[in-house]
Amino acid sequence: MTYALNRVTVPVTVDEEKCIAAKGCTVCVDVCPLDILAIDLAKGTAYMKFDECWYCMPCEKDCPTGAVHVDIPYLLR
Amino acid sequence: MTALSIQDGLSAQLMQRMTDADPEIRRIALMDLADSEDEDLIVPLLIEALQDVDANVRAEAAAALEGYESEAVVTALIGVLTDSDPQVGANAALSLGELKDASLGGVLLNALDASSGYAKAAIFRALKELKVAGSLEPALAAIADADADVRQAAVGVLGYLKDPRALASLSKVATQDADSEVRRIAVGALGFAPALAVVFPALADAMNDESWQVREEAVMTLGKLRAENAVPQLIAAMQDSYWQVRIKAARSLGRLRSRAALPALCEALVHPVSNLRKEAAVALGEVGDPAALPALEKALEDPDPDVRKLAKLAMTQIAR
Amino acid sequence: MNTIEMEVDVLVIGGGTAGPMAAAKAKEKNPALRVLVMEKANVKRSGAISMGMDGLNNAVIPGHATPEQYVKEITVANDGIVNQKTVMKYATSSFDMIQELDSWGVKFEKDETGDYAVKKVHHIGTYVLPMPEGHNMKKVLYRQLKKRRVEITNRLMATRLLLDEGGAIAGAMAVDSRTADFYVIRSKTVILATGAAGRLGMPSSGYLFGTYENPTNAGDGYSLAYHAGAELSGIECFQINPLIKDYNGPSCAYVTGPFGGYTANANGDRFIECDYWSGQMMMEFYKELEGGNGPVFLKMDHLAEETISTIEEILHTNERPSRGRFHEGRGLDYRTGMVEMHISEIGLCSGHSGSGVWVNEHAETTVPGLYAAGDLACVPHNYMLGAFVYGKLAGESAAEYCASHALPPVDNAQVEAERKRVWGPLDVVDGLPPGQVEYKLRRMVNDYLQPPKVTRKMEIGLQRFAEIEEDLSRMSATNPHELMRAMEIHAIRDCAEMAAQASLYRKESRWGLYHYRVDYPEKNDADWFVHVQVKKDANGNMSCFTRPIEPYIVALDEEEKTAYQKLRIVKEPAAA
Numbered sequence: 022m023t024y025a026l027n028r029v030t031v032p033v034t035v036d037e038e039k040c041i042a043a044k045g046c047t048v049c050v051d052v053c054p055l056d057i058l059a060i061d062l063a064k065g066t067a068y069m070k071f072d073e074c075w076y077c078m079p080c081e082k083d084c085p086t087g088a089v090h091v092d093i094p095y096l097l098r
Numbered sequence: 099m100t101a102l103s104i105q106d107g108l109s110a111q112l113m114q115r116m117t118d119a120d121p122e123i124r125r126i127a128l129m130d131l132a133d134s135e136d137e138d139l140i141v142p143l144l145i146e147a148l149q150d151v152d153a154n155v156r157a158e159a160a161a162a163l164e165g166y167e168s169e170a171v172v173t174a175l176i177g178v179l180t181d182s183d184p185q186v187g188a189n190a191a192l193s194l195g196e197l198k199d200a201s202l203g204g205v206l207l208n209a210l211d212a213s214s215g216y217a218k219a220a221i222f223r224a225l226k227e228l229k230v231a232g233s234l235e236p237a238l239a240a241i242a243d244a245d246a247d248v249r250q251a252a253v254g255v256l257g258y259l260k261d262p263r264a265l266a267s268l269s270k271v272a273t274q275d276a277d278s279e280v281r282r283i284a285v286g287a288l289g290f291a292p293a294l295a296v297v298f299p300a301l302a303d304a305m306n307d308e309s310w311q312v313r314e315e316a317v318m319t320l321g322k323l324r325a326e327n328a329v330p331q332l333i334a335a336m337q338d339s340y341w342q343v344r345i346k347a348a349r350s351l352g353r354l355r356s357r358a359a360l361p362a363l364c365e366a367l368v369h370p371v372s373n374l375r376k377e378a379a380v381a382l383g384e385v386g387d388p389a390a391l392p393a394l395e396k397a398l399e400d401p402d403p404d405v406r407k408l409a410k411l412a413m414t415q416i417a418r
Numbered sequence: 419m420n421t422i423e424m425e426v427d428v429l430v431i432g433g434g435t436a437g438p439m440a441a442a443k444a445k446e447k448n449p450a451l452r453v454l455v456m457e458k459a460n461v462k463r464s465g466a467i468s469m470g471m472d473g474l475n476n477a478v479i480p481g482h483a484t485p486e487q488y489v490k491e492i493t494v495a496n497d498g499i500v501n502q503k504t505v506m507k508y509a510t511s512s513f514d515m516i517q518e519l520d521s522w523g524v525k526f527e528k529d530e531t532g533d534y535a536v537k538k539v540h541h542i543g544t545y546v547l548p549m550p551e552g553h554n555m556k557k558v559l560y561r562q563l564k565k566r567r568v569e570i571t572n573r574l575m576a577t578r579l580l581l582d583e584g585g586a587i588a589g590a591m592a593v594d595s596r597t598a599d600f601y602v603i604r605s606k607t608v609i610l611a612t613g614a615a616g617r618l619g620m621p622s623s624g625y626l627f628g629t630y631e632n633p634t635n636a637g638d639g640y641s642l643a644y645h646a647g648a649e650l651s652g653i654e655c656f657q658i659n660p661l662i663k664d665y666n667g668p669s670c671a672y673v674t675g676p677f678g679g680y681t682a683n684a685n686g687d688r689f690i691e692c693d694y695w696s697g698q699m700m701m702e703f704y705k706e707l708e709g710g711n712g713p714v715f716l717k718m719d720h721l722a723e724e725t726i727s728t729i730e731e732i733l734h735t736n737e738r739p740s741r742g743r744f745h746e747g748r749g750l751d752y753r754t755g756m757v758e759m760h761i762s763e764i765g766l767c768s769g770h771s772g773s774g775v776w777v778n779e780h781a782e783t784t785v786p787g788l789y790a791a792g793d794l795a796c797v798p799h800n801y802m803l804g805a806f807v808y809g810k811l812a813g814e815s816a817a818e819y820c821a822s823h824a825l826p827p828v829d830n831a832q833v834e835a836e837r838k839r840v841w842g843p844l845d846v847v848d849g850l851p852p853g854q855v856e857y858k859l860r861r862m863v864n865d866y867l868q869p870p871k872v873t874r875k876m877e878i879g880l881q882r883f884a885e886i887e888e889d890l891s892r893m894s895a896t897n898p899h900e901l902m903r904a905m906e907i908h909a910i911r912d913c914a915e916m917a918a919q920a921s922l923y924r925k926e927s928r929w930g931l932y933h934y935r936v937d938y939p940e941k942n943d944a945d946w947f948v949h950v951q952v953k954k955d956a957n958g959n960m961s962c963f964t965r966p967i968e969p970y971i972v973a974l975d976e977e978e979k980t981a982y983q984k985l986r987i988v989k990e991p992a993a994a
């Protein structure tokens with residue numbers, strides 16, 4: 022079977038300047054009900070890994086440094 | 099650090115992060131700490147963290163102490179209400195506001211004298227839920243405070259306490275305070291009055307308040323008190339410039355089953371705002387006077403289905 | 419990947435609303451019990467109320483409403499198909515629950531004297547109790563779990579229940595969505611609290627995760643119960659809700675209602691005749707939406723500035739706080755414009771309608787040792803407070819069961835078969851991507867099951883669902899997260915099949931839009947005044963059958979049964 026690579030914009034963005042994942046913070050990853058966020062170990066910051074966001078916002082509300090921003094997914098905007 | 103040696107239950111790694119030189123690491127460690135099980139281990143460390151040099155760490159600790167109820171916690175939280183960083187104070191106020199254990203009221207009361215402004219308001223807000231008798235005197239004293247925030251909180255305490263000894267002062271606040279939100283809270287607080295006579299003049303006065311929300315509160319409170327002799331004022335409120343106030347007046351008049359209100363209620367049946375027409379129909383049903391039937395009959399033609407239904411329901415009630 | 423074994427007394431599956439309450443109450447009943455909450459996400463922020471809730475819309479508070487009035491109201495709203503004992507149990511327990519939650523720190527609206535500020539919305543009773551500061555709900559529940567030392571595992575998805583020789587509960591099996599480790603959890607009892615089947619239909623946006631319900635609630639519990647041999651009930655009574663178009667979240671007319679906001683047509687006029695949130699209301703909504711006066715809006719532009727600020731504060735901090743951001747993006751201000759509304763995709767949910775796992779008034783299912791509570795337990799219109807009440811009942815019932823039952827042995831055959839099924843997609847090379855299978859399945863659900871229901875369409879739907887069943891073993895998962903999605907699709911497919919079978923079985927129309935069958939357009943009480951149950955039969959096939967309605971404990975006279983209809987005075991259109 023062959024696969025295509027599709028580009029999608031993601032609603033959850035992380036300000037890499039503010040993110041403190043490198044220091045052990047995993048709050049946004051922990052609270053996401055859909056488990057779509059992950060830590061990029063090379064960069065030491067969080068990012069949206071799976072395109073399955075419910076725009077529910079605990080990641081943004083609970084982030085200790087205000088690094089996470091949730092937009093409404095483009096398809097619904 | 100002092101606590102290190104006794105923290106057998108917590109991992110050495112977490113303890114190390116708690117004292118890391120980097121404040122962000124200390125903060126994350128605090129969040130992890132708050133997740134661990136043993137209250138006896140957590141609380142002293144959180145209290146200690148309230149004195150951290152970093153404001154974010156202190157704020158995190160103040161928030162994490164929510165739900166822990168002990169004298170030591172309350173004392174420590176009160177101590178940081180006046181922190182140089184406003185977020186620390188705000189989080190401490192929120193955590194204090196969650197207190198449920200009335201036996202901690204004494205600690206809060208003892209702190210009142212030395213406090214002012216934001217901290218004082220926060221202590222009163224924490225006391226409100228606890229409903230401890232000892233808060234009567236300080237709350238009565240604080241209704242003269244220069245800070246409107248303190249007055250709002252103090253008046254809130256008096257409303258929840260439901261102690262009739264506060265009614266005279268509340269009546270005064272309800273009509274004379276410079277802050278409209280303080281007046282509104284006081285007007286609502288008068289709703290616990292065991293007898294109407296004491297509070298009636300203040301409520302009647304509040305019905306002419308310049309703020310529509312105070313007038314609305316007054317009209318609701320009169321309904322709650324089943325204030326028969328307030329009917330003329332309530333009928334007058336059916337002409338208020340805000341339909342929101344008229345709705346509450348209609349509701350109160352319905353509760354009082356006031357026949358005298360019939361013309362005013364029938365008039366409201368044709369007001370442009372359908373929310374008011376609905377409430378007028380309900381009230382007419384409660385009053386139960388057949389004289390309202392022709393007006394209700396007309397309301398059966400109303401463009402709004404809710405008004406039609408409620409008019410029909412009212413007619414059924416009157417027929418009974 | 420490892421296989422991990424655990425042993426507990428009470429296993430609660432789902433850590434949202436009912437689950438934490440069930441665990442807390444089981445532990446309260448007997449602190450010696452080992453109680454585990456198994457959550458697919460993270461207990462701190464999971465379930466339908468991950469961001470809190472803005473109010474109770476079915477509070478039965480003394481002085482405002484009586485349990486009898488409430489039971490009557492729900493009986494009428496659910497077109498008579500209720501086990502009144504279960505509704506009565508809720509109604510008589512709900513005020514105690516409000517007070518208990520209050521003592522835990524949940525904030526309900528009170529007037530300035532500390533009395534509950536109950537709002538009047540319905541004609542018979544008075545049920546709305548706002549929670550303007552309801553965003554702390556999950557924090558409060560989490561604190562109780564910690565206080566009572568309830569064990570918690572996050573990121574574990576239950577895939578099948580374990581049964582003993584006699585068909586009673588022996589535990590559950592689960593997969594870790596981070597590691598793909600396989601869990602065998604032996605337990606005396608299981609409490610299902612997995613929420614609605616919210617990923618059944620596809621939102622009209624086509625975005626799979628833009629569902630009305632929290633999309634984590636994929637219907638796992640419905641599937642778990644079905645494969646354990648439990649009876650499910652009212653599955654044909656779909657959940658369809660009014661919501662903000664495209665955003666696909668609740669507009670919360672019941673929040674704005676007490677402030678004077680309402681659902682209106684394009685002319686800004688009210689049009690809904692029905693009084694209770696029900697299928698009948700949705701039918702009226704649907705007709706207006708599709709009719710000449712459509713579409714439908716939430717109207718608030720007539721309210722005072724101060725009122726609108728208050729509404730914004732509530733709606734934009736609770737339940738679905740990104741509502742504010744959505745409106746901002748479209749340039750909509752409640753002060754000047756109306757909010758365009760739509761109807762949701764279909765789902766299964768007892769909290770809103772009446773489709774769920776059959777339970778009695780003790781939260782017992784038809785499988786010994788298995789309990790259910792919350793959106794997936796069939797107590798009509800139970801909402802959040804009902805989830806708490808039935809969570810409590812389930813926890814207490816399970817604790818009692820534990821006292822007289824030993825831990826059953828594990829049947830290795832069940833474990834082997836399930837591990838093979840669960841790990842299967844990891845071994846498939848170049849298989850179907852789960853996302854595509856889900857997209858196709860849920861599009862078929864929309865095409866063939868979305869009301870109005872048509873017999874032939876639903877039959878074709880069943881064929882498609884059978885074909886997709888063949889596809890399930892062809893899915894491949896490239897990581898544990900994708901494996902979780904693949905296993906969810908198994909559950910979604912089970913729900914789709916149950917929805918079609920139950921809908922075909924009930925040959926009448928009932929519950930307004932929820933079960934509007936075009937080829938049987940009338941309600942038929944003579945033949946269908948019964949529950950329709952779905953169950954896996956002895957041969958492993960899906961079977962439907964009827965269950966008689968238990969005699970009412972609160973009688974309704976003819977007048978009351980038709981009270982709503984009689985109140986409606988439909989205006990005849992003026993002659994042109």
